[in-house]
Amino acid sequence: MIEAEALTKRYGNTIAVDQLSFQVLPGQVTGFLGPNGSGKSTTMRMIVGLDSPDSGRVRVKGKRYRDLAWPLREVGALLEARAIHPGRSSANHLLALARANRIPAERVDEVLELVGLSAVARRRAGKLSLGMGQRLGIAAALLGDPGVLLFDEPVNGLDPDGIRWARNLLRSLAAEGRTVFVSSHLMSEMALTADHVIVVGRGRLMADLPIGELTARSLGFVRVKSPAPGALGDRLSAMGGVVSKVAGGALEVRGIRAEQVGEVAAELGVVLHELSPMEASLEEAYLELTGEAVEYRGGAGRGPDAADPTSVAQADVTAGEGARDG
Amino acid sequence: MDSPAGRYGLPDAIRSEWTKLSTVRSTAWTLLVTVVAAVGLGALVSWVQATHYANNGFIDRATFDPTRVSLSGLLFAQLAVGVLGVLVMSAEYGTGTIRATLSAMPRRVEVLWAKALVFGSLILVVGEILSLAAFFLGQSILSSRAPHATLGDPGALRAVLGAGCYLTALGLLALGLATVVRHTAGGISAFVGVLFVLPVISDALPSSVSVHVNKFLPADIGVSMLSTQPTGTAFPPWGGFTLLCGYAAVALVVGTVLLRRRDA
Numbered sequence: 001m002i003e004a005e006a007l008t009k010r011y012g013n014t015i016a017v018d019q020l021s022f023q024v025l026p027g028q029v030t031g032f033l034g035p036n037g038s039g040k041s042t043t044m045r046m047i048v049g050l051d052s053p054d055s056g057r058v059r060v061k062g063k064r065y066r067d068l069a070w071p072l073r074e075v076g077a078l079l080e081a082r083a084i085h086p087g088r089s090s091a092n093h094l095l096a097l098a099r100a101n102r103i104p105a106e107r108v109d110e111v112l113e114l115v116g117l118s119a120v121a122r123r124r125a126g127k128l129s130l131g132m133g134q135r136l137g138i139a140a141a142l143l144g145d146p147g148v149l150l151f152d153e154p155v156n157g158l159d160p161d162g163i164r165w166a167r168n169l170l171r172s173l174a175a176e177g178r179t180v181f182v183s184s185h186l187m188s189e190m191a192l193t194a195d196h197v198i199v200v201g202r203g204r205l206m207a208d209l210p211i212g213e214l215t216a217r218s219l220g221f222v223r224v225k226s227p228a229p230g231a232l233g234d235r236l237s238a239m240g241g242v243v244s245k246v247a248g249g250a251l252e253v254r255g256i257r258a259e260q261v262g263e264v265a266a267e268l269g270v271v272l273h274e275l276s277p278m279e280a281s282l283e284e285a286y287l288e289l290t291g292e293a294v295e296y297r298g299g300a301g302r303g304p305d306a307a308d309p310t311s312v313a314q315a316d317v318t319a320g321e322g323a324r325d326g
Numbered sequence: 327m328d329s330p331a332g333r334y335g336l337p338d339a340i341r342s343e344w345t346k347l348s349t350v351r352s353t354a355w356t357l358l359v360t361v362v363a364a365v366g367l368g369a370l371v372s373w374v375q376a377t378h379y380a381n382n383g384f385i386d387r388a389t390f391d392p393t394r395v396s397l398s399g400l401l402f403a404q405l406a407v408g409v410l411g412v413l414v415m416s417a418e419y420g421t422g423t424i425r426a427t428l429s430a431m432p433r434r435v436e437v438l439w440a441k442a443l444v445f446g447s448l449i450l451v452v453g454e455i456l457s458l459a460a461f462f463l464g465q466s467i468l469s470s471r472a473p474h475a476t477l478g479d480p481g482a483l484r485a486v487l488g489a490g491c492y493l494t495a496l497g498l499l500a501l502g503l504a505t506v507v508r509h510t511a512g513g514i515s516a517f518v519g520v521l522f523v524l525p526v527i528s529d530a531l532p533s534s535v536s537v538h539v540n541k542f543l544p545a546d547i548g549v550s551m552l553s554t555q556p557t558g559t560a561f562p563p564w565g566g567f568t569l570l571c572g573y574a575a576v577a578l579v580v581g582t583v584l585l586r587r588r589d590a
């Protein structure tokens with residue numbers, strides 16, 4: 001369980017993390033999604049106490065990280081930047097960490113085996129490939145058999161086999177009841193791994209919702225064409241759908257599934273010329289959420305106030321919280 | 327995996343830091359340089375002194391300090407000790423392992439204490455062994471053709487034991503400087519600057535000024551500690567040593583404050 005409250009971090013004039021609040025619950029993979037530079041790594045570093053927030057706070061298992069009795073036995077983290085001395089062997093790197101938290105030395109061999117590095121365990125870490133270095137970082141995170149795990153862009157540098165392996169690992173860790181928080185700038189990666197996503201752009205919370213909702217509920221819509229759109233539109237609005245007229249006389253309906261729209265049309269006896277469920281792809285959903293954030297990053301000279309989370313994103317936040325309470 | 331009772335503490339940090347120090351080649355290399363410099367250079371200087379002693383004038387003979395001659399290699403070895411002291415901290419920043427270290431041991435002060443204890447003990451033991459070895463080897467080389475000393479001579483034992491203490495305090499000063507600058511090249515520059523460059527600058531001042539400045543510099547403190555006779559205007563050996571320990575303490579305290587305050 002990780003809880004962030006109004007977490008804020010500035011580097012000079014850059015606001016890396018801006019009033020970010022969220023919870024990461026055990027037993028599921030929570031994705032941390034956002035374009036490059038949106039503050040994911042900074043947030044991860046603040047969770048493990050490497051960077052201190054300018055304001056706000058973050059707690060792991062209800063405690064400040066520095067107050068944990070045996071940090072590696074409670075939280076394991078794979079951070080973005082490599083944290084390995086190139087002249088030290090993988091086994092000795094892990095041994096030094098194990099000793100810091102009184103973790104039995106046998107556990108070093110266990111995690112090396114688990115990540116598939118046993119054969120190169122005595123080799124200098126500087127000789128490891130990018131992917132092997134990433135596996136060693138994952139081994140370090142697993143060393144203390146912790147209940148909370150953070151992975152910052154874990155598939156970076158892994159080959160396709162390694163990516164599949166990492167995905168399965170994350171899923172099985174969550175299935176064991178652990179809290180698994182994994183960042184990525186790739187929506188497609190999240191779609192395959194995460195149960196729940198926290199989306200950030202420019203350091204701000206854009207959405208916090210189950211992965212399924214990101215597409216189906218919040219951003220998908222149904223395109224309807226009918227010679228008599230008025231009555232249909234009124235009825236759908238009355239049912240709680242959000243109906244808008246677009247060019248060519250078509251309606252875009254949000255919040256109501258295509259099947260239901262068809263049923264309503266039949267009930268009303270309205271002729272339909274088109275009924276198309278527009279499942280926004282995950283990538284589109286993601287771009288819609290963070291698009292403005294990306295734009296803002298690209299554009300120079302605009303004040304920080306120029307960009308606000310879209311109203312869609314705001315709606316998602318509420319939807320997400322509602323869904324989680326249930 | 328069940329966690330032990332209590333929480334991790336300084337003994338765990340010490341075991342971790344010892345593991346780190348003993349599993350990189352740079353430790354072995356810098357210690358090798360330390361050994362070769364202390365014993366080898368000490369022997370070489372003793373041999374040159376022995377072969378030239380017969381030609382020495384009255385003043386050279388009157389001030390001839392066989393203990394100091396045999397320990398002169400330590401004045402080179404101190405450079406290697408300083409480099410290792412810098413690396414103990416700067417390598418963490420250079421390689422990024424500081425993030426792994428502080429994730430395992432987030433109470434940062436303990437990390438620095440553990441480093442200081444592990445590295446300080448190592449240098450104290452190595453330094454004392456080396457200064458004893460350099461002393462005995464040097465005296466045996468001198469004994470054929472020049473005056474030589476035994477540990478029983480006035481000041482000799484103090485100089486030999488003081489040499490190890492001097493190296494330790496100097497190494498801790500280097501560790502403190504590296505904690506402040508967090509960078510290998512910067513840390514070594516700062517250390518070399520304090521040890522070797524400050525005396526050069528001081529010597530550029532009028533001598534009436536520089537005699538008062540020099541005695542505060544680690545280099546002069548070292549020479550005073552390695553000698554059995556008073557050297558010029560320097561502080562007495564243990565007085566100078568206390569001052570050097572003060573410098574190291576200041577560097578470590580400033581390092582501690584910054585280590586706690588700064589993002590890793």
Ligand SMILES: Nc1ncnc2c1ncn2[C@@H]1O[C@H](COP(=O)(O)OP(=O)(O)O)[C@@H](O)[C@H]1O
Pocket residue numbers: 011014015016017034035036037038039040041042043
């Ligand atoms: N140590 C730092 N010093 C200065 N700026 C930083 C530092 N770390 C991150 N930033 C800035 O903060 C913002 C967020 O970065 P980061 O957390 O790395 O984002 P992400 O991991 O989502 O790509 C970026 O604009 C980045 O340039």
Ligand SMILES: [Mg+2]
Pocket residue numbers: 037040041042080152153
């Ligand atoms: Mg990042």
